[in-house]
Amino acid sequence: PVFVIAEIGINHNGDITIAKKLIAAAKVAGADAVKFQKRFTGEILTKEGRNAPYDSPNAFAPTYGEHRDKLEFGEKEYRELKQFAEGEGILFFASVWDRKSVDFMDTIGVDAYKIPSADTTNLQLLDYVSRRGKPILISTGMSTEDEIDVAVSTVLKHTDKIILFHCLSLYPSPEEKINLRFMDVLKSRYSPLTVGYSGHEPDLLPTIAAVSRGAFIVERHFTLDKKMRGSDHAASLNPSELQELVAVIRRIEKILGAPERIMYDELKPLREKLAKSVATKVTIPAGAIITEDMLTVKGPGNGIAPSYMHTLIGRVAYTEIPEDSLVPKEALLWPRA
Structure with missing residues (x-):
């Protein structure tokens, strides 16, 4: 079956109660996993970057560094969230944005890691994660084919447990720029690696089309309310939309059937x-x-x-x-x- 990831990401707004509600709602909608994002601001931003004024309507603090810190959970919260997810019967893991976050998630005990599109060229991070031997999901939403080549070859030095995501890192993604046919390039160029789709479009159709084109795993940002304050909510699916997406995907699986001609008794x-x-x-x-x-x-x-x-x-x-x-x-x- 197609594996469906509900990316909670930072849509919890730094509130563990919201995070738990998102996990529970993702399970009800039929998702197979929930994914968070983990970063240590001091590891990913210079002092100048951390201290830069952040006057966005979606800001949670006056500087960008403080804003990012407001959206982070510590070890206690993540252990609680992972335990909650396990109680709900849904897989829990996270995108890791720096090596310290890899160690942190190792401590929490996740079974897989996601490399965000912004870090596909971060070969030091890719090498560090791949040495764990756990499945690595890599988004390609900001990378050229040559950069994807180098990323894949870097990880393959240590593990072949790689899932590549076709992706467009525009929020929301204009449908004329999604270019789903590039999935075919990923499948042929990096066979036998699994290819998936990570979507940021405002509706369901591109994700549904990706499944029809052979995506074995799909990921969509997930929110309780698209109107909540925060940069990712507007390009996320709400609970009813995620439930509809999962239902359509399960129908598509039945429709796609098997690669053989079957003469049914009927x-x-x-x-x-x-x-x-x-x-x-x-x-x-x-x-x-x-x-x-x-x-x-x-x-x-x-x-x-x-x-x-x-x-x-x-x-x-x-x-x-x-x-x-x-x-x-x-x-x-x-x-x-």
Whole structure:
């Protein structure tokens, strides 16, 4: 089945109660996993970057560094959230934005890591994570093909447990720029690695299309309310939308079926009624040699299939076959002249 990740990310707004509500809602909606984001501001931003004024309507503090810190949980909160997720029966993991966050999530005991699009070229981080030997999910929303090549080769030095996500890091993503056909490039270029889709579009259709194109794992940002303060809420799915997405994905799985032609029992009576068989144009006497001009094709379809007509030519009729009737199936065994 397609694996569905509800990315809570920072949509908890630094509130553990909201975080728990999001986990519970993701489980109800049918998601397989919830994903948070972990970063240590001092590890990812210079002093200048941390102290930069942040006057966005979505700001939680006056400087960018303080804003980021407001959206972070500590070890106590993350242990509580992981335990809560396990109680709900849903997988818990996180995107890691720096090496200290990798160690932190190791301490929490996650089973996988996500590398955000912004860090696909951060080879030091990729090398550090890959040495853990756990599955690594890599988003490609800001990278060139050459950069993806280098990222994959860096991780492959230590593990082949890689999932590549086609992604466009625009919030929200304009549909004419999503370019789902690049998934085919990822699948062929990096086979046999698993390819998924991480979407930031305002609706469900691109994600649904990605599943139809063969995405084995999909990720969507998830919020309780798109109007909440915060940079990611507007481009996230609310609980009813996530539930609808999961339901449609499960339908698509049934529709896609298996890569084989299956002749279902229900088709047999319809085939007999509507298909055609080899029939006679004229009465064929017993002992006559069957020729092509004696035969035609008519329904019902429970006789000799038309594709076998040529095998009847030159055979000797064992019994008389009346005009305008089906040639009996045993005619395929009659001797040739």
